[in-house]
Amino acid sequence: MKGHEYRRAGRSALLSISVAVVMGLAFTVIAITSAWAHGEKAQMPFLRMRSVQWYDIVWSKAEVKVGETVEITGKFHLSEFWPDSIGYPKESFLNIGQPGAVFVRKEVFLNGTFVPRAFTLEPGKTYEFKIVLLARRPGDWHVHPVMNIRNGGPLSGPGEYIKVTGDYADFTNTVTTLDGKTFDLETFGLTGIYSWHFLWMAIAAVWVAYWFRRGGFISRCLRVAGSPDVQSADKMISPLDEKIALGFLGGTLLIVMVAFTRTEAALPRALPLQSGLITIAPGDPAMNAPENVLVKYERAIYDVPGRRLVVNLQITNNSNEPVQIGELNTASVRFLNPKVMKDAVKYPDYLLAPEGLSVSDEKPIAPGETRKLSIIAQDALWDTQRLADIYYGTDSSMAGLLVFLGQNGTRHVIEIGGPAVPNYTNIGLLKL
Numbered sequence: 001m002k003g004h005e006y007r008r009a010g011r012s013a014l015l016s017i018s019v020a021v022v023m024g025l026a027f028t029v030i031a032i033t034s035a036w037a038h039g040e041k042a043q044m045p046f047l048r049m050r051s052v053q054w055y056d057i058v059w060s061k062a063e064v065k066v067g068e069t070v071e072i073t074g075k076f077h078l079s080e081f082w083p084d085s086i087g088y089p090k091e092s093f094l095n096i097g098q099p100g101a102v103f104v105r106k107e108v109f110l111n112g113t114f115v116p117r118a119f120t121l122e123p124g125k126t127y128e129f130k131i132v133l134l135a136r137r138p139g140d141w142h143v144h145p146v147m148n149i150r151n152g153g154p155l156s157g158p159g160e161y162i163k164v165t166g167d168y169a170d171f172t173n174t175v176t177t178l179d180g181k182t183f184d185l186e187t188f189g190l191t192g193i194y195s196w197h198f199l200w201m202a203i204a205a206v207w208v209a210y211w212f213r214r215g216g217f218i219s220r221c222l223r224v225a226g227s228p229d230v231q232s233a234d235k236m237i238s239p240l241d242e243k244i245a246l247g248f249l250g251g252t253l254l255i256v257m258v259a260f261t262r263t264e265a266a267l268p269r270a271l272p273l274q275s276g277l278i279t280i281a282p283g284d285p286a287m288n289a290p291e292n293v294l295v296k297y298e299r300a301i302y303d304v305p306g307r308r309l310v311v312n313l314q315i316t317n318n319s320n321e322p323v324q325i326g327e328l329n330t331a332s333v334r335f336l337n338p339k340v341m342k343d344a345v346k347y348p349d350y351l352l353a354p355e356g357l358s359v360s361d362e363k364p365i366a367p368g369e370t371r372k373l374s375i376i377a378q379d380a381l382w383d384t385q386r387l388a389d390i391y392y393g394t395d396s397s398m399a400g401l402l403v404f405l406g407q408n409g410t411r412h413v414i415e416i417g418g419p420a421v422p423n424y425t426n427i428g429l430l431k432l
């Protein structure tokens, strides 16, 4: 290799490093912004409207002390309109979305089954969940239930602030093992973790320094590249180098073997990390019973200038009481019909449109009656929650939960869904 070739190789190496650094910075910035918004808004509307339909979410307390528990309970309906572009929820995991390790997820239940690991969910079914959290760090934290789905990503539910008071120094997280020993997981094994990390870092530093002091890495790499054949390149490594390298290898293996044997002797009863899918018990049969209010989705438009979704439906009331439409819940945004939902609804403000839903014919639907009507979900939340982007979807479709309220207080939660065609001119209501 000639002088200018060395320079060119050096320049391209420098360029690669700069590109890597810039990309690293860019990813860090993206990670920070999405953590700020907890990522929901960054997800495409089809992902949020047609995957996990969270509802009846309750945060048991608005304020807790360090070391106290708080529960998030609720239900979710797994959409029948599950998009093809994301993984089928064969391997799913229920977690929470929080800004760092501010709460410890102590227990999780799905239909009453303890689910510390992954499980399979079935689209079209409704599930009940409970997450028990232990407050760890003082502060005001936004906490969401989150369903992680393999090849589907984290699907976030609504978030609410929980204030944690007290002192982090008081926090303990004790568990009792099967053989009756009690540990504080907050500090258990910490000395070991630090010692092992520092040991390996020290060994690595010596290893790097040993090779680096021979003229750096790039110049040696270029010398190898410039060598006429393999034998002359190999001459750069002396017999002493080889012995030292073997010493490093042998020493490392010896450390691992000795430490492993000692740990085995100290903790003879160790269970492997538990994996595999958990079978969830069937939930309350009422949750998945066939509804006696039938809804046929006819067509929908998303009116872009009006920020509203208009859906034409045909509703048959086979129940024994008159029913009215109270709410449309999609992507955790609740569009309420103020004529039906008269009491104040306790729900995170940033996802609530208290007067967001109107119905073309508000008269209660009588038992036995079939009626065609339009629902109109209109609110600035279509924009602020970036759901208006629905018309950028490759299969421009919506899905959501329609909530009917019976005159005697019965509630019917029914998923509706289908194509939603964008409209760019203000044409008013669709013709029925």
Ligand SMILES: [Cu+2]
Pocket: 037, 038, 142, 143, 144, 159, 160
């Ligand atoms: Cu949040």
